[in-house]
Amino acid sequence: MARMHTRKKGQAGSTKPIRTEPPKWSNTNKDEIESTIQQLATSGTSSSKIGMILRDRYGVPDVTLVTGKKIGTIMKEKNVSSKVPEDIHNIIIDVLDLNKHILKNPKDMHNKRALNNKISKIRRLEKYYRREGVLPADWKFSIQRAEMLIS
Known part of the structure; x- marks a missing residue:
């Protein structure tokens, strides 16, 4: 949400580079990525932490480029999403x-x-x-x- 309780206007942030396909060096095995997301979600990891783990340990810079779906969507499909956002x-x-x-x-x-x-x-x-x-x-x-x- 925006800065509702301060007088500040916010900060300009960096934008991700526009890509249509994952980099050649990245992990592009769709089934492996989805099973890793399911394993991490069942252990109680949040979707943002899952994204960082996939980036740092498994070499997946952007899940949506590989799978075509967001991490939260994959978690809902596998029925491992949390009850509260x-x-x-x-x-x-x-x-x-x-x-x-x-x-x-x-x-x-x-x-x-x-x-x-x-x-x-x-x-x-x-x-x-x-x-x-x-x-x-x-x-x-x-x-x-x-x-x-x-x-």
Whole structure:
């Protein structure tokens, strides 16, 4: 999501080079890549970490060039995707850490504000994912449920 809680405009980032086929030096065995994704996903690895592992260990710079599908799509086809989207999962982990900190330091107003900002970001993403059908219609965020969900 964009910079909603700051006055900054954001940064320009680099763009990937336009390619239509994988490089000659890369691993292009489609079945091997899909089985590796399935193995890593069943062990609980997130899709972004799977992409880094494939790049660093297996020599696959871009999965979509080889397979024609994204890592998340392959995980859904193999029925090994997580119940909660990865971006909400990462923000929930941050919220739980901030909540622990605020319980120890109740006068820390800066981090209370940061906690409120993260919770509102989760609620916005939750509304989007419910509308898109990724999350069930009765899914609600609460810190107590989040602790059970993550642990």
